[in-house]
Amino acid sequence: MSAYIKKCxxxxxxxxxxxxxxGEVICRDCGLVIEDKMIDFGxxxxxxxxKANSRRRTGQALTYTKYDKGLGTSIGQSGDIYxxxxxxxxxxxxxxKWQYRVSxxxxxxxxxxxxxxxxxxxxxxxxxxxxxxxxxxxxxxxQRGLVRGRSMESVVAGxxxxxxxxxxxxxxxxxxxxxxxxxxxxxxRTYRFITRELGIRxxxxxPVDYLPRFVSSLNLSADTQSKAVELLNKxxxxxxxxxxxxxxxxxxxLYVAALLNNxxxxxxxxxxxxxxxxxxxxxxxxxxxxxxxxxxxxxxxKLEEE
DNA sequence: AAGACGAAAGTGGTTGA
DNA sequence: TCAACAACTTTCGTCTT
Numbered sequence: 001m002s003a004y005i006k007k008c009x010x011x012x013x014x015x016x017x018x019x020x021x022x023g024e025v026i027c028r029d030c031g032l033v034i035e036d037k038m039i040d041f042g043x044x045x046x047x048x049x050x051k052a053n054s055r056r057r058t059g060q061a062l063t064y065t066k067y068d069k070g071l072g073t074s075i076g077q078s079g080d081i082y083x084x085x086x087x088x089x090x091x092x093x094x095x096x097k098w099q100y101r102v103s104x105x106x107x108x109x110x111x112x113x114x115x116x117x118x119x120x121x122x123x124x125x126x127x128x129x130x131x132x133x134x135x136x137x138x139x140x141x142x143q144r145g146l147v148r149g150r151s152m153e154s155v156v157a158g159x160x161x162x163x164x165x166x167x168x169x170x171x172x173x174x175x176x177x178x179x180x181x182x183x184x185x186x187x188x189r190t191y192r193f194i195t196r197e198l199g200i201r202x203x204x205x206x207p208v209d210y211l212p213r214f215v216s217s218l219n220l221s222a223d224t225q226s227k228a229v230e231l232l233n234k235x236x237x238x239x240x241x242x243x244x245x246x247x248x249x250x251x252x253x254l255y256v257a258a259l260l261n262n263x264x265x266x267x268x269x270x271x272x273x274x275x276x277x278x279x280x281x282x283x284x285x286x287x288x289x290x291x292x293x294x295x296x297x298x299x300x301x302k303l304e305e306e
Numbered sequence: 307a308a309g310a311c312g313a314a315a316g317t318g319g320t321t322g323a
Numbered sequence: 324t325c326a327a328c329a330a331c332t333t334t335c336g337t338c339t340t
Contacts, residue, residue, distance in 0.1 A: 185318080185319095188319090244330070244331095245330070245331070248330090248331080266308085266309060266310085267309075267310070267311095268308095268309075276331080276332090277331075277332055277333080278309095278310080278311090279311095279312085279331080279332070279333085280330085280331060280332080282310080282311065282312080283330095283331090286311095
């Protein structure tokens, strides 16, 4: 499916990501949703027994980026209540008032938070699918009262960070921090807090996921990128990756790949876009050379130049 | 002069008692 | 709650191109 789309029509990027769950193809470079009318291969739920657990779908799809998920219920909207007795009517008024109080508190918060979320995510050019996920996470956090004692912005940032990782379009904590204006520490802390409290399982992010972005900000070739992927795979097999920061590994692999392809970038340049220091790149780089026995290859390259 | 390399000390976070 | 610990950063001096 969508095997025909190879390039992003917007930015020409080749880093497309297919998401079958929601029928989208997303450009990892610019976040453009290229195709959102793919066939839904998901199962069409039907009802065979147990009415209580009915999985019937009706109405518009829920969206978490609207503060009331596109639904919305209010008590006593229809005017029926005026046919009731005074006592009953008062009861409805009370209920209505309560509903108003409870829901406005949460909804007002959500409205603000979702506006903030939109702002941050468009700053980072995140695909809308990540928005949606982040909004969902935030929504759960509010309902569980996890925002109390924390700034709304930091929870938004944490939700977004989590959503990015879940969707394999990781951003670094630094980037989230810059976009949201929340301190890096704080983003990390709320991120850990809400994922723990909500029981969201997050896999350690794959260094490979960082490559596309680094490659495009360094203007490196696709060739170099696939070379870097290759190196990363080898590194993973050699168990060089566990426990290390994924950005550092990705940066080092990219640095080596660039050298091998005669597209040399300085350690400084690579370090900057990856958000790590040269020292870290050097350490990873050394390990790569040792374990993967690449020294000879680099020498060969030099000889060819002469 | 700029980049690469490495040593040493410092930082923030995790882990295990 | 505290100390040990690993990964990473900062800083700085030296070597290479």
